[in-house]
Amino acid sequence: MAEQSQELQRSREKLRSLAAELAVAEERERRHIARELEDHLTQPLKLGRMKLGHVIRQTTTASVGALLQDIDEIMDRALKFTESLAVNLTPPVLHEQGFQPALQWLANRMGQHGLAVSLHPTPKEPRLDSDQAIILFQSVRELLFNVLKHAGTRRAALSVAHQPTGHLSVTVKDEGRGIQTDELEQPGDPDSRFGLFTIKERMAKLTGRMEVRSLPGQGTSVTLLIPIGSPPEADLSDGKPETTERLRVLLVDDHAMVREGLRSILEHYHDLEVVGEAGDGMEAVKLARTRHPDVVVMDINMPRLDGIAATRQIKRDLPSTAVIGISVQDSSQIEQAMISAGAAKFLTKDRAASHLHDAIVSAR
Template identity: 40%
Template sequence: MGAGLSGYGMPLTRSPDDWAIRHSGDGMHEKLSMINEQNPEDSRRVPTEADHRLMDANARLTLSARRSQEHADESERRYLGQHEANQLLLEKQRQLQSLASELILSEQRQRKHLATDLHDYLAQLMVLGGLKIAHVQSRMLAPDPFLINALGEIQDIFDRSLHYTRTLMAELSPPVLHELGLSAALQWLAEYMVKYGLKVELCLSPGPLPLREDEHVLLYQSVRELLINCVKHAKTSRARLSLSIEGTNHLQIVVSDHGSGFEVESLAARPPGVHFGLFSIRERMKAMGGFFQLDSAPGRGTTITLTLPVRTDGERAPAQTAMNGHQHDQQAGKPSKVQRILLVDDHPLIRQGLRTLLDDHDDVIVIGEAGNGVEAVSMAAAMQPDVIVMDVNMPQMDGLQATKHIKAAQPEIIIIGLSVNTSTPLVEAMKLAGASAFMSKEAAAADLHETIAALILTQAG
């Protein structure tokens, strides 16, 4: 049989696998040789066409088995590679969430730092300026129209400057968010949006919320951005804001309006900067493990749902528990001729200004000054004042906690809350803690003494 010819005299079919087949069949040739050695008579037999077919079939089976094994090995390598890639992706997602959380907190720390500087320095100086003007006005022996008009204009400048400073503080970092938590901050935000012509209907789930600080900040800033969008783009004067706990581990916020609406698909085609706020909110929610759902259509309004997984271990944010308290009934007491006053404020200049105002009246006397809530509790127990004028924002212990401690031990003491921030949630929280009244620091220049006198009379009656 000639080279390259089959037993039928036909050329053998060549393929790219011929080399592999021939070498794959080497094992069969070795086995035949071993058989021939064991059977010398068979060694002289010339291989037949059947033998060649058997060797070819064996070679092809061997090659197929080898390829199957290679495919299996490759599949295993791909699986392991995919598993490693999935693990790497999960780790990247965890890192991204951690980074997003840190970015949110870092931004908020900067905002809070600026707002604190405005509150602790600029706002207090403006309040002090107003107190000084009130003191000068009270010391005028004879009416001077020019001086009265000039002092009134200066007071108006201080008032407008303080109002702007308070607005800037609230936009940077509203104190109510850190002092009372997300629900109270959203209530304040709804009131704040009225100045922009937007009335917000609220439906907030009662009770504390199991949120971290960065989650409080993320959700508040997101809702604020969405409400501002209602004013800018929706062309409506009404919106609805709801907050609820879905099941046991998801917090859901829904912001909706019946404004102009828009095609959701058209967002991608809009110029850079248009509706960037929605993109930013979506990415931040995603980075924190939450969800952002947008539903809108022209003429049908817009509904945006924010969903965030929350802890279920019972841990609560400290700021939320600050509101838990009970107002104690004040015991009627006999009014004394001279009422003993304790001033509590972490700014010495403010305490000095308040003392100067009260020193002009014979029916009150300032018996002491405290710079924080801890000092206030201690001095109240030791000095037994009739009235405490209590600042809210103070180090170590704030005015809310100090008021609750004092009223629990000495319910007969009258406490008047005092702050640059006069948001409704803060006023309600202070009164819930036990304060009999609450006033802004700029109003104290004109109304503090009268308020003290009125509360004393009410208690005596």
């Protein structure tokens, strides 16, 4: 009997590990596919639109200009589709800004599916490692879709809180038809139990737990709790300026084709000088310290160190250096994160061809 009990416990532990590892593996594969879309489809289309926009501005023949505008609109539709596809695969905001901004993005996204979600965040962003953030985010997304499919309501509340016990709690609550919580422990079709068993096992793997409160006709509240460290404190400070006759510009993007496109546009302006290029945030910080640019054109989503963190470091070291954020995502959350980090302006990449020069000059 003892051996059977031990074997059952080992099987349970394997199941918990598998549930957590599957969630992480799925998210990594989603990120890989989204990255492939960006590298081999979105970025080439962006570069093409940049160069096309430059040609359109120089075209004097009306018929040729109209034809180029038609081509530009076709490319724009293709871009919007690929960007939407990549975002649906995995939200960049989760990896670029953190867990709570990703929940806000998710709440907004659920509205497009017909579920109005009100978010009540904790004042300080939780300190989560990558796997914790992925597992929690996927679990919350599944819970919200459960509300949409099963609860018979079009409203839900999502709250995040730091508990005195050192746990982070994330609660999804609705006022729908409710469920019998004792049915969750009964065998049967996982879908009939709303997939909560899998989420429960994921939480257990994170040494946390899931709490469900529900009664038929009185709605459902599902709380996910995991142990975490204290939230980080704010980090803000300043540095020292340097100027030249022509505005010195540092280009930062992890795609060489995009850097090439930006450089080709800026080289037409005699009041600017491109003094360097960086392929990630860490390289950008190092180059900024040695090249002392007047303006840094900063991509957001990059390996090693993202554009938001790099902007914060550059503004700390060189407060007079202006930073202009650029991104394939036209997101108010990303824009606000860059502005909060110290950026002077934010542009989408498809607007860079026609607006980047003016943005650089006005940023100084």
